[in-house]
Amino acid sequence: MLFDDFNEPIIDQNELLRQQIQSLVVEDETRGDQLIADEERADDPDLETIRKKRQNGCYIWNTCCGHIKISKPEEDVCGKCEKLRKMITDAHTENEKLLAADAMRDHIIAVKKEKELYKTCITKAKEELSNIAIPSFPAEPLSSDYQHVHVTFDFAQGVSIPHFARQIGALYFLTPRKIQIFGVRFDGFPLQLNYLIDEDQTVGEDGRNVHGPNSVISMLDDALSKYSLGERVLTLHSDNCAGQNKNMYVMAYFAWRILAGLNTEVNLKMQIAGHARCLIDGGFAHLKRQYRRTDVDTLVHLAEVVTKSAYSNRPVLYKATNGSRNWELRDWKSFLSAHFRSLRGISSYHYFRFSSTYPGKVFLKKCDDDESETTFTLVKRSVDQVPLNRPDPVTPKGLSRDRQKYLFKSVRPYVRPMFQDITCPTPSEE
Numbered sequence: 182m183l184f185d186d187f188n189e190p191i192i193d194q195n196e197l198l199r200q201q202i203q204s205l206v207v208e209d210e211t212r213g214d215q216l217i218a219d220e221e222r223a224d225d226p227d228l229e230t231i232r233k234k235r236q237n238g239c240y241i242w243n244t245c246c247g248h249i250k251i252s253k254p255e256e257d258v259c260g261k262c263e264k265l266r267k268m269i270t271d272a273h274t275e276n277e278k279l280l281a282a283d284a285m286r287d288h289i290i291a292v293k294k295e296k297e298l299y300k301t302c303i304t305k306a307k308e309e310l311s312n313i314a315i316p317s318f319p320a321e322p323l324s325s326d327y328q329h330v331h332v333t334f335d336f337a338q339g340v341s342i343p344h345f346a347r348q349i350g351a352l353y354f355l356t357p358r359k360i361q362i363f364g365v366r367f368d369g370f371p372l373q374l375n376y377l378i379d380e381d382q383t384v385g386e387d388g389r390n391v392h393g394p395n396s397v398i399s400m401l402d403d404a405l406s407k408y409s410l411g412e413r414v415l416t417l418h419s420d421n422c423a424g425q426n427k428n429m430y431v432m433a434y435f436a437w438r439i440l441a442g443l444n445t446e447v448n449l450k451m452q453i454a455g456h457a458r459c460l461i462d463g464g465f466a467h468l469k470r471q472y473r474r475t476d477v478d479t480l481v482h483l484a485e486v487v488t489k490s491a492y493s494n495r496p497v498l499y500k501a502t503n504g505s506r507n508w509e510l511r512d513w514k515s516f517l518s519a520h521f522r523s524l525r526g527i528s529s530y531h532y533f534r535f536s537s538t539y540p541g542k543v544f545l546k547k548c549d550d551d552e553s554e555t556t557f558t559l560v561k562r563s564v565d566q567v568p569l570n571r572p573d574p575v576t577p578k579g580l581s582r583d584r585q586k587y588l589f590k591s592v593r594p595y596v597r598p599m600f601q602d603i604t605c606p607t608p609s610e611e
């Protein structure tokens with residue numbers, strides 16, 4: 182299916198052209214890849230024909246329909262768009278058609294407004310920091326008057342190690358070490374921290390709960406602490422995902438930041454699910470591109486991939502080379518749930534504001550246009566009873582013995598010998 186800039190399906194006008202191009206480009210793709218990769222068949226006359234077909238196909242595509250984008254499998258699909266699209270297709274009466282079309286129009290206008298707001302936040306953040314050199318972090322909390330510091334955070338799709346630029350067929354059917362990537366992007370500079378989390382560095386065993394509040398808040402808190410500009414007002418954009426970002430623990434964490442005197446105002450904004458493309462995804466795309474063409478045997482190799490992938494991309498490992506920890510995993514969930522209550526109806530809100538003028542409270546809006554805000558008291562008892570220190574660090578659960586044995590027996594043969602003891606070591610004694 183083809184889609185335009187607004188993720189709308191292109192109706193059949195381009196179908197004929199698409200078929201012509203497909204016959205030129207796609208038809209021979211698999212065979213062409215095999216031939217091109219096979220150096221011994223460099224003189225094969227078919228190879229030249231395929232190359233010419235591809236060149237012609239690409240030329241026609243770029244000239245005639247460069248504005249058309251092909252939806253990629255990893256991109257989120259908006260549930261509401263899909264539902265409205267179906268309503269438009271299924272509408273029989275004129276009234277039904279008008280109602281469905283109006284609903285789709287309203288939705289797209291709302292999406293465009295959210296995107297404009299996100300762009301404005303980025304532009305202001307860049308303008309504010311355009312004339313300053315990157316300072317030595319971190320600054321003392323509340324020591325500066327920056328008003329537009331903007332941060333985006335999200336998870337990327339995980340990767341695995343070992344990984345080779347030339348895919349080894351049998352490795353495809355195994356389960357190598359899974360590495361999760363959590364990004365925190367400071368859009369003003371820009372600087373994107375990519376936390377690389379090995380499956381033995383998570384709250385649960387064998388990589389479980391890696392997307393839970395303890396992991397998310399621990400990494401976000403680490404990034405905001407180490408790269409603070411001393412800003413009073415902090416604005417953040419995050420994915421509209423209940424499990425990772427939009428839950429009572431993340432809300433309680435920002436309320437705690439205000440109480441702890443780390444900011445005087447925090448604005449957390451979420452774009453509409455399925456339309457939340459932002460710059461952090463661009464950082465992830467650079468990272469993935471470099472990863473695909475690099476041999477990666479260890480976590481340190483993956484960190485090198487991140488460094489090489491883009492000027493703004495920076496890796497953050499849990500363990501430093503000397504064995505110490507670069508950041509701490511903390512039990513924020515227990516700490517925050519003891520002092521803050523859950524926010525009823527959280528899923529219908531997209532804007533959350535926390536202010537030192539009203540400590541312990543959150544102000545809610547469903548969309549940017551809402552005239553009035555709803556107030557909710559997050560703190561359970563008095564704000565004076567909330568501890569201002571961070572909770573104690575916890576130790577990751579590590580790998581189960583079964584997983585260690587699997588990695589040693591099945592995955593180790595595919596790791597280059599000098600790195601085998603790092604990525605798939607001998608299983609520990611019971």
Ligand SMILES: [Zn+2]
Nearest residue numbers: 259261262455
């Ligand atoms: Zn949509």
